[in-house]
Amino acid sequence: MEATELIKKVRKIEIKTRGLSQNIFAGEYHTAFKGRGMIFSEVREYQYGDDVRDIDWNVTARHNHPYVKVYEEERELTVMLLVDVSGSRLFGALGEEKREMIAEIAATIAFSAIQNNDKIGVLFFSDKIEKFIPPKKGRKHILFIIRELLDFSPESKGTDIGGALRYLTDALKKRTTAFVISDFIDDAESYRTSLSVAANKHDLISIQVFDKRDTQIPDIGLIRVKDLETGGERWLDTSSKRTRQALSKWWYDRQQKMTETMRHSGVDIASIATDEDYVRALMALFQRRGVR
Known part of the structure; x- marks a missing residue:
């Protein structure tokens, strides 16, 4: 991305997400997370x-x-954002691309954190640890994080949520409030143990960002599809009812397994589609935690 374009995008997302965190999320964030450490x-x-x-x-x-x-x-929290930068985040059929919504959600949480005098850090992950930004305070640090959210280029395209959770557990000794922001296109069984260990040590919250075309496809005939993580391509006959049902079942089964895994570890999760209002979903998540 060109420097001038990046600066404009950083400024735009700062204005929007800082306003949200100041006017909407400030009280809910404080209630949901303060006093838990x-x-x-x-x-x-x-x-x-x-x-x-x-x-x-x-x-x-x-x-x-x-x-x-x-x-x-504890009067001060350390907040970590575990941000999925795998290839599948580039998908966007309905609404905006997943990576754009992920960046806005992460920035909103980041601004909410610094307004409550908390430190904020980021861990970018694919099927490897791509980059670790240690927790700090201040607007300058937040703007650096936003630039990275918008312009970071990962080395790999796969997904390993378990690896990111293990890194979090090993790297941060102090109890931390950690948000895992991902589309969770990964086998829940592969990160089940790591999730339980991390949730036992930290206050862990999962935010799933997905495209509704991940869940089902319309009847549009024969199309060529590409796996954004593996690079594999294949022809898909969407006019086949069996094919469409198989895709929907794959999504449903994976969601059920993911939800059960989160529940087993006591991890709150919010699932947000790219064509939906993430503000409402985050508000509901924060309010749900705040009344416990």
């Missing part, structure tokens, strides 16, 4: 009513009397 404060003697799960068994053994760990609310 807890840090160790001190050890004191056990008192009636304390949760036995907080007992510090090492201190208890030394003093021959029960002691519990006391935690306090």
Whole structure:
């Protein structure tokens, strides 16, 4: 992308997403994520009513009397965006391309984070770790992230969500609020274990961006289709009812497996089509978390 065009796009997305985060998301973001992170404060003697799960068994053994760990609310969060940059994000039949919506959603979350004095970082992944931007604060950092969201060129085209989750678990020792933003065109079984481990350590949220042509295709006759991740091409007879039903079943089965995997690990997920209003979907996600 040319420098002047990139600057214009960065400015356009900044104006739109900063406005959304200031006027719409600020309160919901704070309610949904603030206070969920807890840090160790001190050890004191056990008192009636304390949760036995907080007992510090090492201190208890030394003093021959029960002691519990006391935690306090974290005033500052670290937010990570795990952004899928695989080949399938380039698909766009209805609405905008997936990558454009992914960039806007990520930028909106980023601006919401810095308005709440949180750090924000990004991990770009395909079937490998493409780039890691450490969490920082400030508008300059946000604009750098937006430029990368719009103009980053990955080395690979495949998808490995499990690999991204393992990297998150290993790289960030402190509890983090992490958003996985992807179309989730990956085998849920391949990242099931990594998802559970990451969700146990971090506050994990999944945002699926998909095109409705991923779910079903119209009867438009014989067409040539290309897999944007593998590069493979084939002819597809969309006039065949069996072919259209097979595609719909493939999507439905994969969605069911993905949803079950998220539920098993206690991970919230929002699925947003490229021709839908992502603002409404994010609001619903934040509000759902905020009333817990």
